[in-house]
Amino acid sequence: MAASSEIEEGARLEPKFDADGLVTAVATDAATGELLMVAHMNAEALAKTIASGDAHYFSRSRRKLWRKGEESGHTQRVLEIRVDCDQDAVWLRVEQTGPGACHTGRRSCFYRAVPLGQSGDIKLEFREADRAFDPAAIYRKS
């Protein structure tokens, strides 16, 4: 393993995969800066994303590599990838094809706000939560 200074200050991509072999991947809309989704990548998903410019992720629930939009058609074209200081997270600036990134039918997965200044049971507030598409019409039932 490379020294900390080399990981932080070096020019070599050396992702720090966790015990499950994953790094965190954050996708933002390249035009608006909106946070679209947070997902994970294994080494293969990262390599395919870099090589192809199409976002690939690793689904922890389904235990499989997945090209974003392979089922919905809502692909993500990657304009830029950045890696963070300790190389355990990547940031994708993407062009989101189609109406949305979230499997619930919204543009972004982050459609609920957590009100500040509270404690105990917290009631979420929906924001920009109108559905951009009907997930039942897009995704196969499995």
Place this chain on the structure above:
Amino acid sequence: MAASSEIEEGARLEPKFDADGLVTAVATDAATGELLMVAHMNAEALAKTIASGDAHYFSRSRRKLWRKGEESGHTQRVLEIRVDCDQDAVWLRVEQTGPGACHTGRRSCFYRAVPLGQSGDIKLEFREADRAFDPAAIYRKS
């Protein structure tokens, strides 16, 4: 545990902590949309962030709760918190106090780009990587 539909469509904050008791936390600059950092929160860090409006995280390497800026003075005032569909990630829109969020001295932790269309050994490209502050002058040696 609540049903998937309740987690995704409900108005109750019910974070899905991983096996280590953590959710992913993404902080962006509220003014510019720039991605500043990706970190983690345990239940206590999330509760303190919500209650106080100051970003708190959980350091996986140091195994401790940490208020952002407690050592450097570079605090993060939280303007909005959002939670994602499956409630395993939160997005903080923050006002970053001081010159930067990254412990290496940069404004953002994402100061290196991964060039697209490559495979094998990947050479990173530094972007906006000038130091905004001198970390040696800010952080105590431990």
